[in-house]
Amino acid sequence: MASREEILRALEDVIDPELGRSVIELDMVRDVFVEGARVGVTIALTVPGCPLRASFQEQVDRALLPLDGVDEVELAFDVMSPEEKAALTARLRGGVSERTPGISVDAGTRVLAVASGKGGVGKSSLAANLAAAFSELGQRTGVLDADVYGYSIPHMLGIHQRPVSVDDGERAMIVPPVRGDLKVMSIGFFLDENTPVMWRGPMLHRALEQFLSDVHWGELDTLVVDMPPGTGDVAISLGQLLPRAEAIVVTTPHRASQQVAVRAAQMARKTNMRLLGVVENMAYLTREDGSREELFGAGGGEALAAEVEAPLLGRIPFDPRLGALADEGEPIVLAEPEAEVSRAIASLAETVAATRREEGVGIVKPLPLVRS
Numbered sequence: 001m002a003s004r005e006e007i008l009r010a011l012e013d014v015i016d017p018e019l020g021r022s023v024i025e026l027d028m029v030r031d032v033f034v035e036g037a038r039v040g041v042t043i044a045l046t047v048p049g050c051p052l053r054a055s056f057q058e059q060v061d062r063a064l065l066p067l068d069g070v071d072e073v074e075l076a077f078d079v080m081s082p083e084e085k086a087a088l089t090a091r092l093r094g095g096v097s098e099r100t101p102g103i104s105v106d107a108g109t110r111v112l113a114v115a116s117g118k119g120g121v122g123k124s125s126l127a128a129n130l131a132a133a134f135s136e137l138g139q140r141t142g143v144l145d146a147d148v149y150g151y152s153i154p155h156m157l158g159i160h161q162r163p164v165s166v167d168d169g170e171r172a173m174i175v176p177p178v179r180g181d182l183k184v185m186s187i188g189f190f191l192d193e194n195t196p197v198m199w200r201g202p203m204l205h206r207a208l209e210q211f212l213s214d215v216h217w218g219e220l221d222t223l224v225v226d227m228p229p230g231t232g233d234v235a236i237s238l239g240q241l242l243p244r245a246e247a248i249v250v251t252t253p254h255r256a257s258q259q260v261a262v263r264a265a266q267m268a269r270k271t272n273m274r275l276l277g278v279v280e281n282m283a284y285l286t287r288e289d290g291s292r293e294e295l296f297g298a299g300g301g302e303a304l305a306a307e308v309e310a311p312l313l314g315r316i317p318f319d320p321r322l323g324a325l326a327d328e329g330e331p332i333v334l335a336e337p338e339a340e341v342s343r344a345i346a347s348l349a350e351t352v353a354a355t356r357r358e359e360g361v362g363i364v365k366p367l368p369l370v371r372s
């Protein structure tokens with residue numbers, strides 16, 4: 001017969017997929033009973049009807065069934081009381097070492113704002129796929145859909161569950177839903193048809209600030225932010241609430257689109273973001289015979305990079321499968337990693353990951369030659 005202690009030790013490996021910590025550490029485990037070869041465990045969740053039950057079931061089975069003397073595992077769920085939720089909130093908040101007036105992320109988290117002069121250039125598609133690519137690189141990654149004019153990130157990543165909100169009586173704490181290891185949050189989760197009014201006037205900045213500071217990201221290496229397009233109030237307010245952010249400006253190859261994108265780059269600098277560089281999206285289409293066709297003009301990315309004095313970080317080809325897969329909630333970098341567009345986005349992620357934030361220093365890349 002397994003002992004209670006053995007069972008609790010084994011349950012340390014059961015991780016709440018959204019909170020990213022062990023159910024033991026988070027004090028979520030209730031009555032453990034052992035009756036011969038039958039073991040029963042109750043886990044207290046933050047919300048009833050949590051969509052992650054299957055994951056818990058699978059993890060608990062995996063942790064307990066290999067134990068000596070355990071043949072059968074019964075998992076039950078309970079819901080936390082308000083006091084327990086408050087305790088959980090306090091425990092989770094303890095992990096954030098620096099609290100800033102804006103976004104609530106750890107000081108070590110890199111905030112990467114994906115901006116554009118106008119909509120329709122593929123900003124959200126790149127943000128979603130870049131985030132997936134960072135996650136594939138082994139980085140703990142979050143993606144924030146902050147484009148208040150059109151939330152698309154959750155859809156593109158196939159997120160159907162809503163975030164869990166844990167209220168400790170004073171402040172809400174919003175826990176982002178996950179897709180695999182990727183944490184996903186959208187301002188759209190918190191809007192209903194009556195709220196657009198909030199995005200105007202003096203309420204705007206406060207509402208954004210509140211939202212950003214209430215989201216519990218946990219420990220992240222990189223947070224990718226899908227910014228609202230253009231240089232309006234919302235983009236500026238958001239920019240101010242993303243301290244230490246770095247910006248990537250997306251443009252299409254068409255020369256005329258460069259003018260509009262320049263303003264987005266200037267806006268990023270005005271809100272104290274470090275402009276990391278420019279990405280040209282829909283740069284070309286590769287035909288089956290290997291020839292390339294420049295469908296949407298040429299030179300826009302280079303011209304923009306020259307104008308804003310930042311590097312051209314990547315040219316991403318056009319591939320209709322990117323949009324089709326996004327509609328099914330599949331980022332192409334995960335669904336078809338060998339596609340040319342996926343490799344281009346993965347290589348963009350690597351380029352970005354190889355740059356370091358350093359005051360006054362441009363892009364710092366490891367030189368391949370100095371490795372001995």
Ligand SMILES: Nc1ncnc2c1ncn2[C@@H]1O[C@H](COP(=O)(O)OP(=O)(O)O)[C@@H](O)[C@H]1O
Pocket residue numbers: 116118119120121122123124125126152281282316317318319320321322323324326341
């Ligand atoms: N590299 C690409 N290849 C093919 N289609 C793309 C590419 N990038 C974006 N798209 C498509 O272009 C449209 C606009 O993209 P989206 O990411 O929503 O732009 P934005 O966020 O800038 O408004 C979408 O239909 C998307 O599927």
Ligand SMILES: [Mg+2]
Pocket residue numbers: 120123124125147150152
């Ligand atoms: Mg978009």
